[in-house]
Amino acid sequence: MDLHELMMKRRSVRTFEERSVPDGVLDELLDAAVSAPSGGNVQPISIVTVESVEGRRKLGAIVGSQPWVRNAPLSMIFCLDFLRVGRWAKMFDVEFGGEKALLWFLIGYADLMCAAQNVVILAEERGLGSVYVGTILSQIPRARKYFDIPEGVLPMMVLSIGYPKAVPKTIPKLPRDAMVHREKYRTQTDEEIRRAFEDKYGTIDEDVVKYFERAYREAVEADGQQDGGWVEDAKARMDRLGIKSNAEFLFRLRYPSELMIELNEDLVRDFREAGFDLSSLTKS
Amino acid sequence: MDLHELMMKRRSVRTFEERSVPDGVLDELLDAAVSAPSGGNVQPISIVTVESVEGRRKLGAIVGSQPWVRNAPLSMIFCLDFLRVGRWAKMFDVEFGGEKALLWFLIGYADLMCAAQNVVILAEERGLGSVYVGTILSQIPRARKYFDIPEGVLPMMVLSIGYPKAVPKTIPKLPRDAMVHREKYRTQTDEEIRRAFEDKYGTIDEDVVKYFERAYREAVEADGQQDGGWVEDAKARMDRLGIKSNAEFLFRLRYPSELMIELNEDLVRDFREAGFDLSSLTKS
Numbered sequence: 001m002d003l004h005e006l007m008m009k010r011r012s013v014r015t016f017e018e019r020s021v022p023d024g025v026l027d028e029l030l031d032a033a034v035s036a037p038s039g040g041n042v043q044p045i046s047i048v049t050v051e052s053v054e055g056r057r058k059l060g061a062i063v064g065s066q067p068w069v070r071n072a073p074l075s076m077i078f079c080l081d082f083l084r085v086g087r088w089a090k091m092f093d094v095e096f097g098g099e100k101a102l103l104w105f106l107i108g109y110a111d112l113m114c115a116a117q118n119v120v121i122l123a124e125e126r127g128l129g130s131v132y133v134g135t136i137l138s139q140i141p142r143a144r145k146y147f148d149i150p151e152g153v154l155p156m157m158v159l160s161i162g163y164p165k166a167v168p169k170t171i172p173k174l175p176r177d178a179m180v181h182r183e184k185y186r187t188q189t190d191e192e193i194r195r196a197f198e199d200k201y202g203t204i205d206e207d208v209v210k211y212f213e214r215a216y217r218e219a220v221e222a223d224g225q226q227d228g229g230w231v232e233d234a235k236a237r238m239d240r241l242g243i244k245s246n247a248e249f250l251f252r253l254r255y256p257s258e259l260m261i262e263l264n265e266d267l268v269r270d271f272r273e274a275g276f277d278l279s280s281l282t283k284s
Numbered sequence: 285m286d287l288h289e290l291m292m293k294r295r296s297v298r299t300f301e302e303r304s305v306p307d308g309v310l311d312e313l314l315d316a317a318v319s320a321p322s323g324g325n326v327q328p329i330s331i332v333t334v335e336s337v338e339g340r341r342k343l344g345a346i347v348g349s350q351p352w353v354r355n356a357p358l359s360m361i362f363c364l365d366f367l368r369v370g371r372w373a374k375m376f377d378v379e380f381g382g383e384k385a386l387l388w389f390l391i392g393y394a395d396l397m398c399a400a401q402n403v404v405i406l407a408e409e410r411g412l413g414s415v416y417v418g419t420i421l422s423q424i425p426r427a428r429k430y431f432d433i434p435e436g437v438l439p440m441m442v443l444s445i446g447y448p449k450a451v452p453k454t455i456p457k458l459p460r461d462a463m464v465h466r467e468k469y470r471t472q473t474d475e476e477i478r479r480a481f482e483d484k485y486g487t488i489d490e491d492v493v494k495y496f497e498r499a500y501r502e503a504v505e506a507d508g509q510q511d512g513g514w515v516e517d518a519k520a521r522m523d524r525l526g527i528k529s530n531a532e533f534l535f536r537l538r539y540p541s542e543l544m545i546e547l548n549e550d551l552v553r554d555f556r557e558a559g560f561d562l563s564s565l566t567k568s
Contacts, residue, residue, distance in 0.1 A: 003287070003409045007316045007402055027460075032291045034460050037404065039418055040539055041502070043458050048465045055467050084462070084472065088481050091474060092531035097541030102548045102562075107418060109390075110441065113397035118291055120321065120398075121405050125287045134323055134391060148468040157394065174327050176311075176318050178368070181332045183339050184432040185363070193372050218325070247376035255324055257381030264386045268566050278386075282552050282562040 006124055011170055013129025014068040014222055016162030020051065021074045025126055029161070032122045033076075033115040039107035044098060045115060046081035048147050048155075049074065058146050062139045063158060067225045069133055072160035077136065077143070078116050080108045082275070083152030099152065102281040109156065116159055129164035132157060138263065140270035151275040171217055172200045201246040208235050215246065216254075290408055295454055297413025298352040298505055300446030304335065305358045309410055313445070316406045317360075317399040323391035328382060329399060330365040332431050332439075333358065342430050346423045347442060351509045353417055356444035361420065361427070362400050364392045366559070367436030383436065386565040393440065400443055413448035416441060422547065424554040435559040455501050456484045485530040492519055499530065500538075 001009075021029075026049070033047055050059050051074050059077070060070025069075055082098040089096040098104035116132070123130045136143050136158050143155045178188070178196035188196075201215040212220050212231060223230035234253065243249050251257050271278050285293075305313075310333070317331055334343050335358050343361070344354025353359055366382040373380040382388035400416070407414045420427050420442045427439045462472070462480035472480075485499040496504050496515060507514035518537065527533050535541050555562050 003406055004312045004316065007406060008319050010319065010321075012321060028288045030460055030464050032288065034457055034463055035292050035294065036401070037294075037296060037416055039416070040534070041455060041457070042534070042539075043463065046463055046465060046469065048467070048469055050467060052467055079469070081463075084477055084480075087474065088477050089531040089535050091478060092529035094529070094532045094535045095541045096531075096535050097545055100548075101541070101544035102551050103421065103544055106393075106421060106440075106551075109393060110397050110416075110418065113394050114401045114404075117320070117398045117401035118405070121402070122287055122291060132321055132323070132394075134394065137387065137390065146468075148470070150469065150471055153469060156390075171325060173318055173325070176314055179318055179327065179330055179365075180314050181330060183332070183334060183336055184430075185330065185332055185434065185437065186432070187434055188368065190371065190375060193368055194375060196368075197372050245376040245378070247373040247380075248378045250324070250326070251373050251378045251380055255326075257379045257385070260385035260387055261381055264384075264565055264567070267386050278562075278566040281548055282566045283548070 003125070007121070009170060010124050011168045012131040012218060013162070013164040013168060014131055014218070015165040015225060016068065016072045016129070017165055018073065019163060021128065021161060025128070026074065028126070029119045029122055032118040036111070036115040036118045038111040038114070042085060043111065044081055044085050044104070044108045045112045046079045046084070046153060047115070048077040048079065048149070050077065059158065062142045062146065063133050063135045064139070065226060066133055066135065066222070068131055068222075069158065069160050071225075072162045074162060075158055075160045076119065077147065077155050078112050078157040078159065079149060080105070080112055080154040080156055080276070081152070082108070083150060086152060099275055099277070100281065105276065105281065112156060116157055119159060119161070123161050127163065128161055130159055130161045132159055137267065140274060144274060154271065154274045154276050168221060169217060172215065174200050197246060204244065204246055204249065208238065287409070291405070293454060294408050295452045296415040296502060297446070297448040297452060298415055298502070299449040299509060300352065300356045300413070301449055302357065303447060305412065305445060309412070310358065312410070313403045313406055316402040320395070320399040320402045322395045322398070326369060327395065328365055328369050328388070328392040329396045330363045330368070330437060331399070332361040332363065332433070334361065343442065346426045346430065347417050347419045348423070349510060350417055350419065350506070352415055352506075353442065353444050356446045358446060359442055359444045360400075360403065361431065361439050362396050362441040362443065363433060364389070364396055364438040364440055364560070365436070366392070367434060370436060383559055383561070384565065389560065389565065396440060400441055403443060403445070407445050411447065412445055414443055414445045416443055421551065424558060428558060438555065438558045438560050452505065453501060456499060458484050481530060488528065488530055488533065492522065
C-alpha cells in the first residue's frame with residue numbers, strides 16, 4: 001500500500017490475534033526506534049519490551065481497563081532515560097544535568113515520540129496494528145516498581161502491538177484546513193471553528209448509539225472487549241448530566257476538565273519520585 | 285526502498301535544492317500530519333507552513349545560526365493549539381482546561397510529535413529530506429509575534445523540508461541492546477554503558493577533525509553551509525577547556541549543562557506569556 005494511503009487509513013488496533021510478533025520483525029521495529037531522530041543525537045530514551053504472559057498481565061493491570069494491553073502479544077514501554085547518559089557523563093567527571101533542565105525534558109520527550117511513531121508506522125506497514133496507551137502516566141510508581149525502572153528513568157508511553165483480528169474503520173478527523181495555516185497563523189471565527197468540529201463529530205441530536213459509533217467508534221469497540229457497559233453507562237451519564245453537545249460530552253464526561261486538572265498533583269509527585277522534579281524545573 | 289531500510293538510513297538533511305515542494309506532495313504531507321494518532325482524538329495542534337521568501341528569511345533569523353531553515357523551500361511550525369479546542373468548548377458553555385492540566389500538555393506534545401514524525405517519514409519516502417529544528421523553543425516570543433500566533437498556541441518544533449542536494453551519510457547511533465530491555469529494565473554496568481557510548485562516538489584521542497567527521501558529522505556539514513568556523517572554534521575551545529572525552533565534549537562544549545539549566549527561567553516565562561503556565565501546572 002502507498003505510504004500516504006497507509007497513514008491516512010491507519011487506525012489504532014485494539015483486538016489482536018494471539019500469534020506473537022516474529023523476532024525478525026521485532027528487531028526491525030526496535031531498529032526503527034533506535035534510528036529515529038534525536039535532539040543532538042543524545043538518545044536519552046529506553047524501551048522495555050513486554051511479551052511474557054506475566055508481564056502482559058501485569059502491564060494490563062497497571063494501565064487499567066484497557067484489555068488490549070494484556071491481549072496484545074507485544075507491548076513496548078517507552079521511557080525517558082536520563083540515567084544512562086548521566087552515568088556515562090559522570091564517568092568522565094562531567095554533569096549531564098538533564099533532570100534539572102526543562103529543555104532536555106522537552107527534547108527527550110520529543111525523541112521518545114519520534115521513536116514510538118517510527119514503530120507505529122513500520123508496524124502498520126508490516127501488517128501489524130498498534131495502539132498508544134498513555135494512561136501509564138497515571139500509574140508511574142506501579143510501572144516503575146514492577147518493571148524495575150530505576151530513578152532517572154520515566155515510563156511515559158506504552159505501545160501495544162500485534163496482528164489485528166479485524167481492520168478497524170477510520171475515525172473522523174478535523175478538516176485539514178482547520179489545522180493548517182499558510183504563512184501565518186490565522187485565528188478562525190467562531191463559526192469556522194464550530195463547523196470544523198461539526199464536520200468531525202457530526203451532531204449529537206440523534207440516536208446516541210449511532211452517535212457513539214460515528215464519533216467515538218474506538219470507545220464502542222473497546223467496550224465490546226470488556227465486560228461491556230461503557231455505552232450504557234455513557235448514555236445514562238449523558239442523561240443525568242443533560243449533555244447536549246460534543247464539547248460537553250468530551251470535557252464533562254469523557255475527559256472531565258476538573259479531573260484532568262486534579263491529576264497535576266499526582267503527576268508532579270510521581271515524576272519527582274522518579275527523579276524528574278518538574279516543580280523545580282518550572283520555578284519562575 | 286523498503287520502509288525499514290528507509291528508517292535505518294534516514295538522516296537529517298541540511299542542504300536543499302531550490303525547487304519547491306509540489307502542492308500535491310505538500311497536501312499529502314499535511315494529510316499525514318492531520319491523520320496522525322491523537323490522544324482521545326482531540327487533535328490540539330496546528331501547523332503553520334512557511335514557503336514565502338519573506339517567511340523563510342524571518343523564520344531562519346528567528347531560529348538563529350541554522351541556514352537550512354532559510355534555505356529549505358518549506359518549513360512547518362508545529363504548535364500546541366489549546367485555543368481552537370478551548371474556544372469550541374466555550375461555545376457550548378464547557379471548559380476544556382488544557383492550559384491548566386499537565387496531562388493535556390503531555391498528551392498534546394505527544395500528538396504534535398506523532399504528526400511531525402509522520403511528515404518526516406512520508407517526506408523521506410517521497411524523495412524529500414527534512415531536519416527538525418527545536419531551537420524555536422528559545423525564541424517563542426519572536427516566533428509568536430511574526431507568525432501571528434495568539435495566546436493559547438505554542439510553537440514547539442520546526443521541520444524544514446526540501447529535495448536534498450546530497451544524500452548525507454548515516455550518523456552513529458547507540459547499539460540496540462543499549463536502549464532495549466527485555467521484560468524488565470536492566471540497569472547496566474558502568475563498563476556496559478561506557479562501551480555502548482564508545483561504540484557510538486568512537487574515541488576522542490585521535491585527529492580531532494576526523495573525530496568530528498565521524499561523531500558530529502551533522503555539525504561539520506552545517507559548518508560548511510555557514511561562514512564556517514565551527515570546527516576551528518570547537519577545536520580551540522576543546523584545547524582551552526582541556527576536553528579529553530566525548531562526554532566532556534557534549535556536556536561542557538556542545539550542550540553545556542549550566543546553560544541548559546539556566547534556560548529554564550526563559551522557557552517558563554515564554555510558555556506563560558503564551559498562555560501555558562507550567563509553573564502553575566507543576567506546583568507540588
